[in-house]
Amino acid sequence: MSKEEQREEVQDSEEMRKALQAVAGVRTEIDKLSERVDVLEVAVNCGTKIAVEEFDVSAELLMRQLLKLDGIEAEGEAKMQRKAEVRRVQKFHEALDNLKARNSNPFSDSSNSVTVTTQWRPLILEWEA
Numbered sequence: 191m192s193k194e195e196q197r198e199e200v201q202d203s204e205e206m207r208k209a210l211q212a213v214a215g216v217r218t219e220i221d222k223l224s225e226r227v228d229v230l231e232v233a234v235n236c237g238t239k240i241a242v243e244e245f246d247v248s249a250e251l252l253m254r255q256l257l258k259l260d261g262i263e264a265e266g267e268a269k270m271q272r273k274a275e276v277r278r279v280q281k282f283h284e285a286l287d288n289l290k291a292r293n294s295n296p297f298s299d300s301s302n303s304v305t306v307t308t309q310w311r312p313l314i315l316e317w318e319a
Contacts, residue, residue: 202265209268216258217275220282223251227282227289234289245290252283 191199226248233240256279264272 206264206266206268209262209264210271212262213259213264213268213271213275216255216262217271219258220252220255220275220278223248223255224278224282226251227285230289231285234293240289240293242290242294245286245293249283249286252279252286255279 230240230244230248256276259272259276259279262268262272
């Protein structure tokens with residue numbers, strides 16, 4: 191291998207290392223945000239009314255992480271890890287959307303709703319003359 195090829199290989203591995211490191215940094219932030227989503231889910235499932243802003247702020251923070259991931263140029267393993275983190279962010283964002291909808295209309299979740307049926311019987315009135 192020529193010295194030029196060796197330099198290119200070292201440069202490629204250095205770029206890979208930087209990309210992996212960047213993805214790992216974003217992953218740490220996504221992990222923190224996933225905990226936030228989990229807390230919101232528990233609260234909504236318990237019937238606690240959450241301010242809409244909580245969902246909006248969480249969604250915004252997730253979108254910022256998505257933008258960070260988008261700015262990472264990666265190849266090979268780093269690209270696969272970046273793609274996996276993008277999918278995680280999308281999954282959490284979808285979960286937030288669903289939680290926000292359930293929070294705004296707690297009766298829209300059919301798994302927690304109760305159906306009440308009544309049996310009506312005819313009411314016969316007897317008039318006394």
